[in-house]
Amino acid sequence: MRRYAALRLAQAAGVLWAAYTVSFLVLDLLPGDPVSAMAGAGADQAGVDPAQIARLRSEYGFDDPIPVQYVHYLGRALRGDFGDSVAGGRPVTSVIGDALPSTLQLVAAGMALAVLFGGGLALAATYTARRWLRQLLLSLPPLGVSVPTFWAGLMLVEIFSFRARLLPAFGNGGLRGLILPAVTLAIPTGAIVAQVLAKSLLTALDEPYIQTARAKGAGRPRIHLRHALRNASLPALTVVGVLVGQLMANSVVIETVFSRNGLGRVTAGAVAAQDIPLVQGVVVFGALVFVLVNLIVDLVYPLLDPRIAAAGGRRWRPA
Amino acid sequence: MLAAGLTALTACGSGGGGSGAGAGTPRTGGTLTFAVGSDAGCTDPQQVGSNDTIYSVRQLVDSLTDQDPSTGKIVPWLAQSWTISRDARTFTFHLRPGVTFSDGSALTSEVVKANFDAVPKLGPLGLLAEGYLSGYQGTDVVDDLTFKVRFKQPNAQFLQATATHSLGIEAAASVRKTPQQRCAEGIVGSGPFTLQKYVPSQSITLAARKGYAWGSSLWKKQGAAYLDRLVFKILPESGVRTGGLQSGQVDAIGSVGRADESALKSSGVQLLARANPGVVFGLSPNNTRSPLTDEKVRQAIALGIDRQQIAQTVFPTGTQPATSVLAHTTPGYVNVGAALSHDPARAKSLLQSDGWTPGGDGVLQKGGKKLSITATWAPVAATNKPALELLQQQLKTIGVQLALKEQPVAQLAQLQTSGNFDLLFGNVTRADPDILRSSFSSKLANPYRLPATGLDGLLDGQAAEPDQAKRLDLVAQAQRQIVQHAYTIPVVELQTELGVAKKVHGVLFDASSRIQLHDAWIG
Numbered sequence: 001m002r003r004y005a006a007l008r009l010a011q012a013a014g015v016l017w018a019a020y021t022v023s024f025l026v027l028d029l030l031p032g033d034p035v036s037a038m039a040g041a042g043a044d045q046a047g048v049d050p051a052q053i054a055r056l057r058s059e060y061g062f063d064d065p066i067p068v069q070y071v072h073y074l075g076r077a078l079r080g081d082f083g084d085s086v087a088g089g090r091p092v093t094s095v096i097g098d099a100l101p102s103t104l105q106l107v108a109a110g111m112a113l114a115v116l117f118g119g120g121l122a123l124a125a126t127y128t129a130r131r132w133l134r135q136l137l138l139s140l141p142p143l144g145v146s147v148p149t150f151w152a153g154l155m156l157v158e159i160f161s162f163r164a165r166l167l168p169a170f171g172n173g174g175l176r177g178l179i180l181p182a183v184t185l186a187i188p189t190g191a192i193v194a195q196v197l198a199k200s201l202l203t204a205l206d207e208p209y210i211q212t213a214r215a216k217g218a219g220r221p222r223i224h225l226r227h228a229l230r231n232a233s234l235p236a237l238t239v240v241g242v243l244v245g246q247l248m249a250n251s252v253v254i255e256t257v258f259s260r261n262g263l264g265r266v267t268a269g270a271v272a273a274q275d276i277p278l279v280q281g282v283v284v285f286g287a288l289v290f291v292l293v294n295l296i297v298d299l300v301y302p303l304l305d306p307r308i309a310a311a312g313g314r315r316w317r318p319a
Numbered sequence: 320m321l322a323a324g325l326t327a328l329t330a331c332g333s334g335g336g337g338s339g340a341g342a343g344t345p346r347t348g349g350t351l352t353f354a355v356g357s358d359a360g361c362t363d364p365q366q367v368g369s370n371d372t373i374y375s376v377r378q379l380v381d382s383l384t385d386q387d388p389s390t391g392k393i394v395p396w397l398a399q400s401w402t403i404s405r406d407a408r409t410f411t412f413h414l415r416p417g418v419t420f421s422d423g424s425a426l427t428s429e430v431v432k433a434n435f436d437a438v439p440k441l442g443p444l445g446l447l448a449e450g451y452l453s454g455y456q457g458t459d460v461v462d463d464l465t466f467k468v469r470f471k472q473p474n475a476q477f478l479q480a481t482a483t484h485s486l487g488i489e490a491a492a493s494v495r496k497t498p499q500q501r502c503a504e505g506i507v508g509s510g511p512f513t514l515q516k517y518v519p520s521q522s523i524t525l526a527a528r529k530g531y532a533w534g535s536s537l538w539k540k541q542g543a544a545y546l547d548r549l550v551f552k553i554l555p556e557s558g559v560r561t562g563g564l565q566s567g568q569v570d571a572i573g574s575v576g577r578a579d580e581s582a583l584k585s586s587g588v589q590l591l592a593r594a595n596p597g598v599v600f601g602l603s604p605n606n607t608r609s610p611l612t613d614e615k616v617r618q619a620i621a622l623g624i625d626r627q628q629i630a631q632t633v634f635p636t637g638t639q640p641a642t643s644v645l646a647h648t649t650p651g652y653v654n655v656g657a658a659l660s661h662d663p664a665r666a667k668s669l670l671q672s673d674g675w676t677p678g679g680d681g682v683l684q685k686g687g688k689k690l691s692i693t694a695t696w697a698p699v700a701a702t703n704k705p706a707l708e709l710l711q712q713q714l715k716t717i718g719v720q721l722a723l724k725e726q727p728v729a730q731l732a733q734l735q736t737s738g739n740f741d742l743l744f745g746n747v748t749r750a751d752p753d754i755l756r757s758s759f760s761s762k763l764a765n766p767y768r769l770p771a772t773g774l775d776g777l778l779d780g781q782a783a784e785p786d787q788a789k790r791l792d793l794v795a796q797a798q799r800q801i802v803q804h805a806y807t808i809p810v811v812e813l814q815t816e817l818g819v820a821k822k823v824h825g826v827l828f829d830a831s832s833r834i835q836l837h838d839a840w841i842g
Contacts, residue, residue, distance in 0.1 A: 030727075035443045053443075053732055053736070056443045059442075084499065085360075086443075089498070089499020089500065089503055090499070090503050095519075098519075154556070157559060158562060161566065162565065162566045163566075165566055168568065169559055169562060169563055169566070169568055170552065170554050170559055170568075171521070171552070258559075259521070259552065259553060260521075261518060261520055261521040266520070269358070269360065269520060273360075274727075
C-alpha cells in the first residue's frame with residue numbers, strides 16, 4: 001500500500017510539471033505577447049510606437065531567450081510564486097483565490113445535480129420493467145452529452161429568465177443565481193454519470209450473485225439498491241475524477257454565458273490577453289485539482305477493493 | 320437646479336445624439352444599470368482604451384477641456400481658459416478655482432503637473448495617453464491655478480487630447496501609485512461619480528459625488544448628477560445583454576448589433592447611435608508590397624468597393640459609407656466621396672490600362688502573376704468578418720482575388736512593425752484629425768509604409784498650426800491626397816450603437832462617441 005501511494009504521488013508531481021511545461025511552450029509558440037495584446041486592446045490599431053512596445057517588452061522580460069524565461073518562471077513557481085498578472089498587476093495566486101469560491105460553488109452544485117439526476121435516471125431506467133420506458137430513459141444521456149453547453153445555457157436563460165422572469169440571467173447573486181448555471185453544468189455531466197451507471201448496473205444485474213440473491217427471495221428494490229448498485233458504483237467513482245476536469249472546463253463556457261465571476265472567466269480573459277503568468281497559474285491549478293481528485297480516487301480504491309493494492313498498484317479499470 | 324435641468328432637455332440631442340429628448344421632468348435619484356460586453360481589468364481612465372470600460376471610468380474624472388460633439392470645438396471644463404503659443408509647442412492653462420477631488424484634496428497646477436509627469440511611465444496600457452503627450456518636455460507651474468505644458472515639437476493635437484478620458488485628471492494620491500495599483504484599486508478623481516466597488520469581470524459600481532459643482536460647460540444640469548448610482552454589469556454574451564434589456568434586468572446596453580435592432584425596437588427600447596470620429600474602417604495596404612506599390616491597383620480596389628452595400632448589409636442601421644479617410648464626426652472632415660464611389664467599369668479599365676489581363680479563373684494576371692491580395696484582420700468587432708467576406712465578393716467582380724487571414728488582436732501591433740501584410744482591416748477612434756499624422760506620416764511609425772511625399776508636409780503643418788481654420792484647411796488637403804493616391808482604402812464608418820430603456824433619459828454621446836452620464840436620469 002505504501003509503495004502504491006508513493007508511486008501515485010510521484011506520478012502526480014510528474015503530471016503537474018508536464019502541465020506547466022507544455023502550457024509554457026504552447027503560450028510561447030503563440031504569436032504576440034501580453035504587451036502587444038494590451039497595446040491592441042482598444043480595438044484601434046495605430047499610433048502605437050513600436051519602440052515603446054519593444055521597451056516595455058524588455059521591461060517585462062519577454063525578450064529574454066525562452067530557456068531563460070522558463071527557468072526563471074519555473075523556479076518561482078516551485079516556491080508557490082506565480083508572479084503578477086500582466087494585465088491587472090495583481091498576484092496570480094490572489095486572482096485565482098478570489099475567483100475560486102464562486103467556481104467551487106458552481107462545480108459543487110453542478111456535481112450534486114449531476115449525481116442526483118444522472119444516478120436517478122440510471123436507476124429508473126434499469127429498474128423499470130417497461131421496455132419502452134427503459135429505451136426512452138436510456139436515450140436521454142446521449143442527448144445530454146451532445147447538446148452544446150452554451151446553447152443549453154442560452155435556452156434556459158431565454159425560457160426561465162427573459163420569458164418567465166423567474167430567475168436572474170446573470171451574476172453571482174446568491175442561490176437563485178446559481179440555479180440556472182448549475183443545471184446547465186449538470187446536463188452533460190449528469191448524462192455521463194447516467195450512461196456509466198446504467199451500463200454497469202445492467203452488467204451487474206446479469207451477474208450470478210444477483211440470481212443467487214433472487215433465489216434467496218430478496219425483493220426487486222433490495223436487489224437493485226443493495227446488491228447491484230453497490231458493485232456498479234465502482235466504475236462511476238472512477239469517472240468522477242474525469243468529470244471534475246470536465247466540470248472545470250465547462251465552467252469557462254457557463255461562467256461566460258451567465259456572466260458569473262469565477263475561474264472560467266479568469267481563464268478565458270487570461271488566454272485572450274495572453275497574460276502568460278495568469279494562464280500558467282490557472283493551468284497548474286487545474287492540473288493540481290485534477291491530480292488531487294484522481295489521487296484520492298486511486299487511494300480510495302484499494303480500500304473498497306483490496307484486490308487493487310494486491311495487484312501491485314495497477315489500477316483496475318472498468319470495462 | 321431643477322429649472323436648469325428643464326431648459327437642458329429642450330436643447331437635447333443636437334448632433335451629439337441623446338435619449339429621451341423633452342420627455343417630462345427630470346428626476347433626481349435612482350440607479351442606472353448598464354450592461355457592457357467586456358472588462359479591461361483596469362479602472363484607471365488614463366490606462367483604459369476599450370469602449371466598454373471607458374463608459375464607466377470616464378465618469379470618475381474631469382478633463383481640462385471638453386469637446387462639443389456637434390462642432391468639434393474645444394470648450395472649458397476644469398480649465399477656464401487657455402492659450403497656445405504660435406509654434407504650437409507651449410500650452411498655458413488657467414484652472415477653475417474651488418475644484419476638489421473626492422479625497423478632499425484640491426485641484427492645483429501641481430496636481431496636473433504630477434499627472435502629466437507620470438503619463439510617460441504608465442506602461443503598456445497607457446499607450447493612448449502616452450501618445451497624446453509624445454515629445455512632452457515638462458509642465459511649468461506658474462501659480463496655483465496656472466501652468467504651462469511644453470513640448471519638444473509642435474503638438475496642436477494636445478488641446479483636443481486634454482478633452483479625452485485618457486488625460487482625465489486624477490488626485491495626487493492616485494498619481495503616486497504604480498500603474499498596476501491604479502488599475503486594481505481604482506483611482507480618485509474629481510468627476511461627477513466616484514468608484515464604489517470593482518469586481519473584476521463582474522461589475523463596476525459608481526456613486527454620485529456629493530457637492531460636485533464643476534461640470535463641463537457642455538452639460539445642461541448644474542451641480543451634481545441626477546442619478547445616485549451607476550452599475551456597469553459585464554455580460555459577455557450579446558444575447559444575454561439584449562434579453563436583459565428587454566426583460567428589464569438592465570437599463571442600457573452597449574454594442575448593439577444589427578441582428579438585435581428589430582427585437583429591441585419592438586420592445587420599446589431606444590437605439591442611440593453616433594459615428595466614431597477618427598480613421599474609418601478600411602483596408603490599409605503595405606504600400607511597399609507588390610502589387611500594392613502600384614497606385615493604379617490601389618485605386619482600382621477603391622473603385623471596386625460598393626460601400627453602400629456593405630454599410631447596409633453588415634453594419635447597424637444608420638451606418639454611413641466612408642466619404643473620406645476620416646469619419647464625418649471628426650473635426651476637419653471633408654467629403655471626398657466622389658473619389659470613393661462604386662465604379663467597377665472604371666476599376667476594370669484602370670487595371671486593363673495597367674497591363675492586367677483576365678486569366679482562366681476570372682482573376683486578373685500580369686506577367687504570370689495573379690492579382691491576389693491578402694487582407695489581414697482581427698476579430699475585434701463582430702462586423703469584421705461579414706464585411707470582409709462581402710468585400711471579397713465585390714472585388715471578385717473586378718478580377719481581384721482577396722484572401723482573408725484572421726489574426727489574434729495581440730498580433731496586430733507586431734504585424735504593423737514587421738510590415739508582414741498586404742492589407743490590414745481596421746479603424747482608429749480619435750476626435751482630432753492629427754490621427755492622420757500618427758497613421759500616415761512617413762516620418763513616424765508609418766505602419767503602412769507610405770513613401771515620403773508632400774503629404775508629410777501637410778501633416779506636420781497641421782500639427783504645428785495653432786490657428787484652427789488654417790489647420791483644418793491643411794487637414795482637408797491631406798484627406799484629398801490620401802484618398803486620391805489610395806494610400807489607404809476607406810470602406811465604412813464605425814458607428815457606436817447603444818440600447819437604452821424607454822424610462823432612461825439624457826444619455827449623451829461625447830465627441831469621441833463615448834457617453835457622459837452626468838445629465839442622465841430615470842423617469
